[in-house]
Amino acid sequence: MRYANRLIAGWVLTTLVVAAGCVTAPPTEQGAGTGGGANKTGPVRIGFSMDTLKEERWQRDKELFEAHAKELGAQVFTEVANGDDSQQVNQADNLLTRGIDVLVVVPHNGEIAASIVNKAKAAGVPVISYDRLIKNSDVDLYVSHQVEKIGEMQAQYALDKVPKGNYVLIGGAPTDNNALLLRVGQKRILDPAVARGDIKIVADPMARDWLPVEALKHTENALTQNSNNVQAIVSSNDGTAGGAIQALESQRLVGKVVVTGQDADLAACQRVVEGRQSMTIYKPIKPLAYSAVENAVKLARGEKPATSTTVNNGKIDVPAILEEPISVDANNMATTVIKDGFWKTEDVYKNVPRDKWPK
Ligand code: GAL
Secondary structure (H helix, E strand, C coil): CCHHHHHHHHHHHHHHHHHCCCCCCCCCCCCCCCCCCCCCCCCCEEEEEECCCCCHHHHHHHHHHHHHHHHCCCEEEEEECCCCHHHHHHHHHHHHHCCCCEEEECCCCCCCCHHHHHHHHHCCCCEEEECCCCCCCCCCEEEEECHHHHHHHHHHHHHHHCCCEEEEEEECCCCCHHHHHHHHHHHHHHHHHHHCCCEEEEECCECHHHCHHHHHHHHHHHHHHCCCCCCEEEECCHHHHHHHHHHHHHCCCCCCCEECCCCCCHHHHHHHHCCCCCCEEECCHHHHHHHHHHHHHHHHCCCCCCCCEEEECCCCEEEEEEECCEEECCCCCHHHHHCCCCCCHHHHCCCCCHHHCCC
């Protein structure tokens, strides 16, 4: 992009971001390009490059991230790419031009985002890969949940309820490393049951960009091809579970087929307590967002984050912090999602008769 264009794009973005209340102060060139390091003094400037705000969870990630940065006296510049790779690359370029000290990225495409890391590193700016791993690059830190374990939990839940029968697996975006890891975890649990001849995986499509409408279409096809003879749908997140359940609805199969999910979206939690979705995976967002902010500040100051593990991204073993996921169904909704204040009883149980609400 030409400099003049970039200026205009920067102005438009800044205006949008400020209008959305994401930024505490307009960016200035003062102190720009410090690129972090031990000598960094004054407020840390964090660039937060997000793929999307489509799924509910990302709004929570954004809010908690920005709020905690404020508490720590750091400035955040948030950009959202709306699922567009070239947009995400341009926005990251922009953030670097604005003199951020550290960059936190939720990649839309884990491969393409390597170019973002390369540019940041060339400018001396450390990079945190947030929730989704950026592949083949010198990422400084990866903060996420134990994604393969989530896949295992989803599959194990389904297998406990449906030890024999036909399975459909609805995966997430093939461009998202998490979608691939979830599938690895799911297959680790299901493959032995397939080998025993107990279950059959009759379809295992991936939903482009995690779109519920893609999941709807894939589920419709699987139901048609198998004359509705499907007992379990291992859906990788709540959005795609919603699409799958919509397909079940038109066949009057809701509640009869086990459906898994992930994210503890409000709509999904409601479906779970109404018996329309079997389970979800609750991932507390606060520890993730807080740890990303705290470690961003550390990296900007040239300090080393405390990590307990590493994850190979195809190029290096990336130091990683991986939070614990929690499996949630109607039995433990009250003691997990609600107890934590993630959602309120009256919202989750809105469509359930009051005498059935948890005490
Ligand atoms: C995954 C993420 C999930 C879900 C999905 C769709 O990478 O781990 O929580 O939100 O993306 O955005």
